[in-house]
Amino acid sequence: MTSAKSTDSLSSFAALLKLLRYARGYRRKILLATSCSVINKVFDVMPEILIGIAIDVVVNRESSFVAGLGFESPHSQIAVLAVLTFFIWAGESLFEYFYLILWRNLSQRLQAGLRQDTYEHMQSQGMSYFENHSSGELVSILNDDVNQLERFLDGGANDIIQTLVTVVLVGGVFFYLSPVIALLAFTPIPVIVWGAFYFLRRATPLYADVREQVGRIASRLSNNIGGMATIKSFTAEAREAKALAAASEAYVAANSRAIAVSSAFIPVIRMAILVGFLFTFVYGGMQALNGNLNVGAYGVLVFLTQRLLWPLTDLAKTIDLFERAMASTRRIFSVLEAPLQVVDSGRQRLSKPVVGTIVFSEVQFRFAGSGAGLTDFNLEVPAGKTTALVGATGAGKSTVARLLLRFYPTDSGSITIDGVEIADIKLQELRSQIGFVGQEVYMFDGTIADNIRYGKPDCTDAQLTHAAEVAQALEFINRLPDGMQTVVGERGVKLSGGQRQRLSLARAIVKDPRVLILDEATSAVDNETEAAIQHALKEVGRNRTVLVIAHRLSTIADAANIVVLSDGRVAEQGSHDELLAKSGMYSRQWFSQAGR
Numbered sequence: 382m383t384s385a386k387s388t389d390s391l392s393s394f395a396a397l398l399k400l401l402r403y404a405r406g407y408r409r410k411i412l413l414a415t416s417c418s419v420i421n422k423v424f425d426v427m428p429e430i431l432i433g434i435a436i437d438v439v440v441n442r443e444s445s446f447v448a449g450l451g452f453e454s455p456h457s458q459i460a461v462l463a464v465l466t467f468f469i470w471a472g473e474s475l476f477e478y479f480y481l482i483l484w485r486n487l488s489q490r491l492q493a494g495l496r497q498d499t500y501e502h503m504q505s506q507g508m509s510y511f512e513n514h515s516s517g518e519l520v521s522i523l524n525d526d527v528n529q530l531e532r533f534l535d536g537g538a539n540d541i542i543q544t545l546v547t548v549v550l551v552g553g554v555f556f557y558l559s560p561v562i563a564l565l566a567f568t569p570i571p572v573i574v575w576g577a578f579y580f581l582r583r584a585t586p587l588y589a590d591v592r593e594q595v596g597r598i599a600s601r602l603s604n605n606i607g608g609m610a611t612i613k614s615f616t617a618e619a620r621e622a623k624a625l626a627a628a629s630e631a632y633v634a635a636n637s638r639a640i641a642v643s644s645a646f647i648p649v650i651r652m653a654i655l656v657g658f659l660f661t662f663v664y665g666g667m668q669a670l671n672g673n674l675n676v677g678a679y680g681v682l683v684f685l686t687q688r689l690l691w692p693l694t695d696l697a698k699t700i701d702l703f704e705r706a707m708a709s710t711r712r713i714f715s716v717l718e719a720p721l722q723v724v725d726s727g728r729q730r731l732s733k734p735v736v737g738t739i740v741f742s743e744v745q746f747r748f749a750g751s752g753a754g755l756t757d758f759n760l761e762v763p764a765g766k767t768t769a770l771v772g773a774t775g776a777g778k779s780t781v782a783r784l785l786l787r788f789y790p791t792d793s794g795s796i797t798i799d800g801v802e803i804a805d806i807k808l809q810e811l812r813s814q815i816g817f818v819g820q821e822v823y824m825f826d827g828t829i830a831d832n833i834r835y836g837k838p839d840c841t842d843a844q845l846t847h848a849a850e851v852a853q854a855l856e857f858i859n860r861l862p863d864g865m866q867t868v869v870g871e872r873g874v875k876l877s878g879g880q881r882q883r884l885s886l887a888r889a890i891v892k893d894p895r896v897l898i899l900d901e902a903t904s905a906v907d908n909e910t911e912a913a914i915q916h917a918l919k920e921v922g923r924n925r926t927v928l929v930i931a932h933r934l935s936t937i938a939d940a941a942n943i944v945v946l947s948d949g950r951v952a953e954q955g956s957h958d959e960l961l962a963k964s965g966m967y968s969r970q971w972f973s974q975a976g977r
Contacts, residue, residue, distance in 0.1 A: 393585055393707040400710050404491060414483035417476050418539045424473035428466065429684035430554065435462055488534030496527045499717045508720035508788040509749070517600025518563040522716055525595055526709035533706030538697045551685050557679045559668070565660035566686050569653035573696065576653070580646045580700060587639040589709040594632035596712075601628050607872075650696065658917075661686040723790050726917040735814050735895040736799050737764040737926030739785065744794035746784060755780055755949040756793070762942075764923040767927040769816060769937035771967065772946035778930045780949075782898045785928075786815060798896075817893035820901035822885040824873025829858055830865040830883055832873075836892035848891035851921060853913045854883035879910060886914065890921060897922065900930040911936065934971050943967065 404411065410769055434883045503510075511519075555563035605612060605621055612621055665682050668674035688744070739762035747754040755777045762768045770778040783789055785796060787803060796803045803811055816836070824832050833845055840848075845865070849855040857880055861867045873881045886902055899918070915936060918927070931937045944954040946969045953965050959966035 389636055392711065393704060395919065396707040396710040396714065399714050403495065406494075407487060407491060410483065410487050410490075414480055414487055414539075415542055417480035417483055418542045419546050421473055421476035421480055422543040423550060424469050424476065425543075426547065426550050426554075426685070427469045427473075430681055431462055431466055432470070432680060432684055434681070435459070476839070479627070484539050484614050485535055488531045491534060491716075492527050492531040495530070495713060495717075496523055499523060499527075499713055499785055502717050502719070502721075503715070505721055505723075506610050506719065507726065507790065508783065509722055512750075515596075515600040515603070517598075517603035518596040519716070520603065521596045521599035522712050525599070526592065526712050529592075529709040530706050530713070534701050537699050537702040539949040541703070544696065544699070554685060555682065558682060559665070559674060562661055562665050562668075562682055565664055566657050566682070568660065569657040572653040573584065573650050576646060576649055580642055583642045583699070584639055584704045585708070587635065587642060587665040588704045589638055589711070590635045591632070591705070592712055594635045598628050598632055599627075601625055603827045641700075643704075646696075646700070658686050714770040723787055723808070725808040727805050727811070729801050729805040731801055731806060731810060731814065732799060737814075737895045738762070738799055739896070739926065739928075740795075740797045740800075741781070741784075742795045742797075744790040745798060746789065747792060748782065753777070753780070753949070755784070758949060758951065760944060760951055760954075762926060762928060764799075765924045767922050767929060767937075767939075769929045769931060769940035770946060771931060771934060771937065771943060771970070772952070776946040777949040778946055781946075782817070782900055782928065782930060785896075785898070786812060786817060786954075814895045816892045816897045817888035818881045818882075818889045818897075818899050818902040820904050823871070824869050824876070824881055824884065826871045828863075828866045828868055829861075829884060832869060833865075833887045833891055836890075840891050846890055848882075848887040851890050851917045852883045852887035853917060854880070854887050857883075879907065883910070883914070894925075896926045896928070898928045898930075901932065902929075903936060904932075934967070934974055 457848070503519065503523075552563065552567065556567060601624065605625070612618060661682055665674060665679050669676055669679040739760075741758050741760040744755050744758040746758075753775050758777070758781070760781070770781060772778055780789075784791055785803070787808060790804075798806070798814070800812070825835065830845060833839055833848055836848075837844070846855065849858055849865075858864055858867070867875075869875050869881075869884075873884070876884070882902065882904070886899075888896060903914050919939070921927075929937050929940060937943060938957045941956070942954060943957060943960055945952045945965070947966065953960060953963060953967060955963070961971060962968075
């Protein structure tokens, strides 16, 4: 158990070191903010020293410490102390302003940079990464965990620095005035430090659990909001509300355990501080009464003991903030340092113009969870022609498209475009040549024009209108009150499935890719619209490589080559007439769909 706790404690400091290494680009700002924190604390300690000196002036008058500096009159000594007090308070206020501005701006820049880098790394992951991590969990890391780190940088970092400066500065004054009292006053410090690390070890796994519970709540909320129609259709509102309440209760319980540990720290530290203060108060007072210690020096020591020890009660809050931030840092870096499944290390370029000949050679790929995929898959997709992939559900049709887009890496074998291995082509160049329309259409929260232009942000209005017309979407767009400027809502909830699918097709058309992949691209439209889209696609597909994935064989009967897949392999291929003549799998499926 002790070993596990030590490991957890070390992981917090390991997370801090990772954060510091990440923040190398902000080193100058960190040094500047730290310097302002140090100078502010130096000014902050000075008033207690001045109070002691003032007491010395009142008691000793012409023989005081200040008199030794050339100010013999007690009135002039008080005046000098007043002037010093003014400048010290002004300096403290000025540098407090500086460090607040610097630390807060630094925390904003650092959290923005960390969120951006984490998102960009996440965005570079293959699709299997997102299949293994819930969207709620990832959003929680990018939002809540990054904000938790910002809260620590806003105040906690400054508190740690100023606590260390106080200990060093006050310790120096103590040892100068009375080494014995210094040793007595500093007696609680080891206890406080030990207590801080003890509670840190206890709190680390508890705060890790808190962050995990936050992720679970975010995941449940994300899933429920996205699936609200399903929840309502199954009248599961009460069930889901109860499940959320249970998740919230688990979060409260995890937080309560962490709070119970961190809260116990303050009373223990206060008692240790009391011991140090009493040592100074009693022993120093006896020394002053016996004439062994200057009265002013005694006043300085009493005031500085409070200045040294009482702020340490806030160490519990700082440790609490630090541990929450490090738990968040570990989660952030678990995403930022996750290895990429699809490495974008391509150096070769496609020849221009791109012809669009695609060849799959001995491709092996299996999904980790289901075991479905491709086995010894060989296929040549000729340039400028339409090739259709058909077969039963799970035969591997969509896998072919996703491997071509490099959403997943192949286990073995090769995929080439115009003779160039796609793993050797930069992802941006590869995907810029491929238009993809899937069965599950995703619309961004914006206007219809925004969603179509997503395929080509710099397209003209004429290109936008042409793409919508070819996709058989212009008619319904023109019927809408705001036309192209109609807001579609999150995920396109304000549109029907067929409307979303036509906009997705327009988005691919406006991109004008050399290779077009249609994965059940007309599954959500009516027969009349499908027929119109099929006619339009013949025009779009002219002199373009088109890969069509379909269940309804009537939609691909005119394809130049029809490939039937079974268990991840090519079972048969040929034209529609050739496959019917073979009386094989395609023939049986064709007559089955025809009702014969």
